[in-house]
Amino acid sequence: MNKKDILISDANHGGLVLLEEYSKYTNNNLFFYDIYNKLSKSEKEEWENKTGVKFLSINEILEDEDSFIKINPVHMPPVIKTDYTHHEFVAYLxxxxxxxxxxxxxxxxxxxxxxxxxxxxxxxxxxxxxxxxxxxxxxxxxxxxxxxxxxxxxxxxxxxxxxxxxxxxxxxxxxxxxxxxxxxxxxxxxxxxxxxxxxxxxxxxxxxxxxxxxxxxxxxxxxxxxxxxxxxxxxxxxxxxxxxxxxxxxxxxxxxxxxxxxxxxxxxxxxxxxxxxxxxxxxxxxxxxxxxxxxxxxxxxxxxxxxxxSAAPIEGRNSFRYINDKLIIEDINPGLNTTSIKKCVENLKKYGEDYLIIVGGDYGITCEEIDEEKLCNFLNKINPNCIILTGELGYNLKKRLKSDCSYFKKLGDAIEYCENDADKKLIQIIYRSEYNSEIKYFKK
Known part of the structure; x- marks a missing residue:
């Protein structure tokens, strides 16, 4: 039986895990495409010695693309065709x-x-x-x-x-x-x-x-x-x-x-x-x-x-805490988008009209980036005195909003202001980030 040429892609999103596991079960020829150039020369040599894989450039692949069985993440840019997604290949393994x-x-x-x-x-x-x-x-x-x-x-x-x-x-x-x-x-x-x-x-x-x-x-x-x-x-x-x-x-x-x-x-x-x-x-x-x-x-x-x-509220996922006499509701989530932010604000009104919202976060943490124009259109409908902006996202929103809103570079500084200086008793944090990276701001 002829050996097949198996090409696995993407060291950033688990491709090497699939390569290592598959190498245990196959005698096929193994190839890898490091689309984002994550690996150093020495790291590639280590994987070659470990699994027998050969790393290919995009030009080398395109010379005879159809000769490979190609296994790619579902979200990978279509620079080459996909025969099986990572999801499908995991099911096989x-x-x-x-x-x-x-x-x-x-x-x-x-x-x-x-x-x-x-x-x-x-x-x-x-x-x-x-x-x-x-x-x-x-x-x-x-x-x-x-x-x-x-x-x-x-x-x-x-x-x-x-x-x-x-x-x-x-x-x-x-x-x-x-x-x-x-x-x-x-x-x-x-x-x-x-x-x-x-x-x-x-x-x-x-x-x-x-x-x-x-x-x-x-x-x-x-x-x-x-x-x-x-x-x-x-x-x-x-x-x-x-x-x-x-x-x-x-x-x-x-x-x-x-x-x-x-x-x-x-x-x-x-x-x-x-x-x-x-x-x-x-x-x-x-x-x-x-x-x-x-x-x-x-x-x-x-x-x-x-x-x-018996389950405690999940911290950062629509959880809450009281600090002094103020209620703080937390939505700290890398997947927050404009629709979910709108729903956070709508939900806030169940608990009172006298509120502040802290809006901001990071970029590059999920495959889905936020639509800033759409978010600004929504925030422009809210009293700017009720909005505090923070983080990279907040900085860009501040430049695009029609009205001037308070801005703090760090989430912790924004929270400290709400705790000590603002007169609002109801505070909603809406922040695009991994919760563990921000939790230190809430420890007392």
Missing amino acids: LKKMTPDDLKIIQVTGVKGKTTVTTLLKHVLSNYNTLVLTSAELTYNNKILIEKLSITPASIITAIKKAQDMKILDDVDYCIFEVSLGVIPHGYINILTNIIEDYDIAKASSSASIAKESVFTSQYTICDFDAYKKYYSQHENVIRISFDDENADVYADKVDYTIKSTSFNIHYFDRTLTMTQFALSDFYVMNLLFAISTALIIGMDIGDISSNLE
Whole structure:
């Protein structure tokens, strides 16, 4: 049998993890395209010695592109064709690494991935769970690895860690947060929303196209708005809405308070009553995804409610704290976009009209950059005395807004001003960043 030429791309987004694992199972010729030139000459030599791979330039690939089987990230610029995405290749590798009956729950979406995955960790705490989020990899709440990415290749890293610790056979459920879609098939796939459909792969594709892979699982749970707009051709889907009675699962009689919110859940022909922490419509939706997953598994609603009650609010994800006599609501999230920021402000009005919002953050932390023009159009409708800008994003917004708003270079300085000098009692932080990099500003 002739050997095949396998070309794997992108050292920035997990390509080397895939290369290392695949090299254990194949005699095919291995090639690698380091599209972003991440690796040094010595690092390439190390990988060549380790796996037998040969690194190629784009010109070398294009000389005979069709001779390669090309494995690329779903969002990679289309400088070469793609035969299999990283998501698809991870599914292939998992067949070699895991038992056939391993139950994998995957969570993807534009907003809410980390929160839903974390809620599922708490809801399913009666089981042995291997959980991957943008913050960490855990097994039964014990941290195994900190600060993993949520590229599909991190699933390989998670499984390898479980193998090394000899716990994989004990895992009841894997719960994986995954960016830009899911690995095909699996047990339960969850699509939280597509509140903004952004371009990927140099505008040759989009988030909605990439995330359509969720419809390959035994059970698929999908945001009803996304389903209606992008995916209505798919059948056997559990559709979730905040308040649309045409969905399979929805909520009503929602009564918000700071420390707990009560609501009814309509789950097909069942009506259930819950009281849980939830400051916003978004958070109620996240709860609906987690609760629906647990009901599919067959959990009792009493156990679901009890497990959720023992879960602390997820810091930085629509959480809150009191500092002196001021209420601070925190949304610190790398995936915040204009639509989610608008919803944060709308939600704030549930708790009072006398508020300040701190808006800002960083660039280059997700595949989706924020639409500054669209955000400015929204912020221009708000009293500028209620807006404080911060960070790189805040600096650029200040230059574009019609009215002059207060600006602080550092988030910590903006918070300190709100705590000590501003007379507003209600403060909403909306900041595009990884929460761990900013949490030091809140410690007292």
